[in-house]
Amino acid sequence: MAEQGQRRIRVLVADDHAAVRTGIVLILDGAGDIEVVGEAADGEQALAMALELRPDLVLMDIRMPKLDGISATRELAGVTDVLILTTFDVDEYVFGALRAGAAGFLLKNTDADSLVGAVRLVARGEGLISPSVTRRLITAFAQQPVRRQPEQLEALTPREREVLACVARGLSNAEIAKELDMAEATTKTHVSRVLNKLGLKSRVQAAIYYAEGDG
Incomplete structure (x- = not known):
């Protein structure tokens, strides 16, 4: 309720x-x-x-x-x-x-x-x-991975890369916030920025993108 x-x-x-x-x-x-x-x-x-x-x-x-x-x-x-x-x-x-x-x-x-x-x-x-x-x-997605653009990854800040790695592990915003010691609202903002910079539409796509390489 x-x-x-x-x-x-x-x-x-x-x-x-x-x-x-x-x-x-x-x-x-x-x-x-x-x-x-x-x-x-x-x-x-x-x-x-x-x-x-x-x-x-x-x-x-x-x-x-x-x-x-x-x-x-x-x-x-x-x-x-x-x-x-x-x-x-x-x-x-x-x-x-x-x-x-x-x-x-x-x-x-x-x-x-x-x-x-x-x-x-x-x-x-x-x-x-x-x-x-x-x-x-x-x-299916492992067989047809998303193609990475190196310049997109380079556009991520160190903190955004940490957030991307957490998203790829399937962590929720609350879990990411706890692991990286930041507010949940800040985590949500970071996730949105990561998706925008990588040209992705969802967390699922972000996880696939990350999994294609070593992260």
């Missing part, structure tokens, strides 16, 4: 099935610290509403009419975080969503508590991937 005076997490739910949207909204609204600010029935509507409402995150389905969730996610990179929630455990969708800049990927068989936890995690600036697809993701 949100404490008195604490700002709730603002979420836009995008799914072309009304019954699914209703179920998701009921789960999120029941959390207390989450506010559903809008519902979209297709990708174009999701994009327009996200640009207008500027929610903290969009809970996005992949297969939707007019504009698919991956294309909408790509358009929203740098505007708001996107957490993909889909029925389809298909590599093409998983990898496409993460390359587009999604902050997380979950399947619709996720239980209510895990869904609420995922929304809170992504809203804090963390990344999240459904355990069922993690191993395939690691294997």
Whole structure:
């Protein structure tokens, strides 16, 4: 539950099935610290509403009419975080969503508590991937690594390189802050700067980028 005076997490739910949207909204609204600010029935509507409402995150389905969730996610990179929630455990969708800049990927068989936890995690600036697809993701990206640009790495400060190394280990902002002895808000700022300097869209991409070489 949100404490008195604490700002709730603002979420836009995008799914072309009304019954699914209703179920998701009921789960999120029941959390207390989450506010559903809008519902979209297709990708174009999701994009327009996200640009207008500027929610903290969009809970996005992949297969939707007019504009698919991956294309909408790509358009929203740098505007708001996107957490993909889909029925389809298909590599093409998983990898496409993460390359587009999604902050997380979950399947619709996720239980209510895990869904609420995922929304809170992504809203804090963390990344999240459904355990069922993690191993395939690691294997696939190891075979097709992100190409490093030396000048990008050189643009990072020593502290930013430390933060990048921590992100690559899968540490949360709170864990990075503790390890590097700095405020969590400062950590979040460093992570954002690292992503911007490296031209990356998510923590997942940063971890893959780092893992390509020795760090």
